[in-house]
Amino acid sequence: MEKITIEQLKNIELLKQIPDNQLQWLLEACTHAEYEAGERLFNANDLMNRTFIIIKGRFRICILQNGKLREVADIGEGAITGHLPFSRGTVAPGYGECTRSIVCLECSAEKIKEMTTLHYELTEAMVHVMTTRVREYTSMMQQNEKMVALGKLSAGLAHELNNPAAAIARDASSLKEQLRRLPLVFKKIAAIKMNATEIAPVNLKIAEILSRPEREDITMMERSAREDDITDWLADHDINDYEVAGTLADFDFTLTDLDDLREQVSVACLAPVLAWINNNLLTDKIVTDIQESSRRISELVGSVKNFTHMDQSTDKQFVNIHMGIKNTLKMLEYKLRKANIEFVKEFDFELPEAKVYPGALNQVWTNIIDNAIDAMEPNGSGILRISTAKDGNFIKIRIIDNGPGIPDDIKTRIFDPFFSTKEMGKGTGLGLDVVTRIIRQHNGTVKVNSVPGNTEFEVCIPIDND
Structure with missing residues (x-):
């Protein structure tokens, strides 16, 4: 086993100014130890009853997190760790695992206590190690606390933002499909011959439907019954477009609304006009949904800014x-x-x-x-x-x-x-x-x-x- 000397101890920054007689006492009070890579110096919850002075090599401290070992500290040559004077720590916080062959000194808690009554400068150096360790550990744990809190908030925010963002993506795709249909709808409208007196009432009806302050709050069964009624009305007028029936039901079209519209346009114009109305209402619905999703994202971003x-x-x-x-x-x-x-x-x-x-x-x-x-x-x-x-x-x-x-x-x-x-x-x-x-x-x-x-x-x- 390699003999450790006072000169090697003086290479450690914290021990440079310690009198030789105190370092000699330390050498005699400690036992020399060596560990190979992969060996453990200590396990989690072991009694912290030894001081380690690392002369050569490295080891890491790991904690068990979610069933896996996570490294929280890397300790190398010149480090003093483990039990320290006046420390209130009694058990090891994690596992000490050797990563590079170690040569070190190990000093028992009893000898460290004896040191505090015999050697002021050496005790002072060890206390400095302890206060630095407490400061670094506190800083690390505070940072970890912030990351844990951030993780909780970000997970919720990611979910909250994902919903409106996904809705915008879906609505944008639907809007693109609506725009692709527009030439076909326009072709049907252009093919019919409507009088000027018929066009204005149709536009007014669309505007009136869109400007209604609130759509009626109905159950799914009530909506389904309304859609069935509209489908029957359309079938009675030789129109078999189920999509139109669903859209009209969503916008609270009633049979009275349809009868009013029927009175304003000729039979030949009714199907193309309803197709045109359907396209306008769907486009309005998609744009409204995009606005609502965008508002939700903006509201969440505003909340983050206000929160921080x-x-x-x-x-x-x-x-x-x-x-x-x-x-x-x-x-x-x-x-x-x-x-x-x-x-x-x-x-x-x-x-x-x-x-x-x-x-x-x-x-x-x-x-x-x-x-x-x-x-x-x-x-x-x-x-x-x-x-x-x-x-x-x-x-x-x-x-x-x-x-x-x-x-x-x-x-x-x-x-x-x-x-x-x-x-x-x-x-x-x-x-x-x-x-x-x-x-x-x-x-x-x-x-x-x-x-x-x-x-x-x-x-x-x-x-x-x-």
């Missing part, structure tokens, strides 16, 4: 609290529908605007509402209730779900960093920690009360936050 406040100042602003909650619900709309959750709104619309960081506050609503949906989802349905009210110089927001509740033994821990009851990959345990920090930033408070069937998060925010 991407085009606004990052300073505090006076905003309507309800707008942030509504935009958050819009972002989570697909997830609410998928979980079959009913939303009950109890807003006080007389509330004054509050001076807040709008984008940050939307993270609060997202985390709390998303947790509520996750809690209710296993039941196959649920009720999400959000209320707002003025409470002195504060605005009180209550977000209530009828899920299973928070067990008593973890209620005091749910706001702790990295604490999570969700399975790996669905959360990092930073959601409610983020909520706490943002609410403190606003000089507000957040509390939770929970019993089975009723979990309530109460957020209070000052109206004027100067």
Whole structure:
């Protein structure tokens, strides 16, 4: 086994300035170890009772996510890791797998504790390693939390955007088909001889049908019966075009409308005129559907902009609290529908605007509402209730779900960093920690009360936050 020297330890940046006598103590306190590629230094949940000083080689730390190992850290020469002085970590967060043959020093937790009473400079270097690790790990987990949240929102948004986008594609194809039919319809119209007195009433009838304020809300059976009546009327007048019957039924054409039209044009002109009307109505319907789908996409994009406040100042602003909650619900709309959750709104619309960081506050609503949906989802349905009210110089927001509740033994821990009851990959345990920090930033408070069937998060925010 290769002997490790003080000179090799001094090649490690953190140990360069450590006195030789302390490094000598470290060499004597540690055991020399070697690992081959593929070997494991430790497994997930093993006691973290050894410090590793990597002289040569590399290893990676992996966590189990969705049944697969995912690399979260790559550790190479000169690294000091594992158990560190004053660290509260007691078990390994993942699997330590050697990727390149390792030569290292291993120091037991007992020796590290002894070091803290004997060697100040060496202890200081180890503590510096620990604080750096905490900072990097926190940053990584916060980034992971953001990615998890982004993944949830983007999945819902992708589904919401896909529906109107697919509708636009279908309608565009249908519109193209309608335009291809137009020459044939025009040929039939051109072949008939209509008097000028017959043309105006037809145009007026089309305009009147299209300008009706609201189409009658009827059931599928009622629509089918109406279409059958129109089909019979057309057959009585020697017109066997079932597509025309369906279009006229969709636009609330009645037999009275058809009788009025019949009185305005001759028998020979009736079929071509109805074909012309059918083409106009279908084109109008397709264009209306495209407009509605485009409006839906525009509305979703607007909600994203409002949710992120991407085009606004990052300073505090006076905003309507309800707008942030509504935009958050819009972002989570697909997830609410998928979980079959009913939303009950109890807003006080007389509330004054509050001076807040709008984008940050939307993270609060997202985390709390998303947790509520996750809690209710296993039941196959649920009720999400959000209320707002003025409470002195504060605005009180209550977000209530009828899920299973928070067990008593973890209620005091749910706001702790990295604490999570969700399975790996669905959360990092930073959601409610983020909520706490943002609410403190606003000089507000957040509390939770929970019993089975009723979990309530109460957020209070000052109206004027100067």
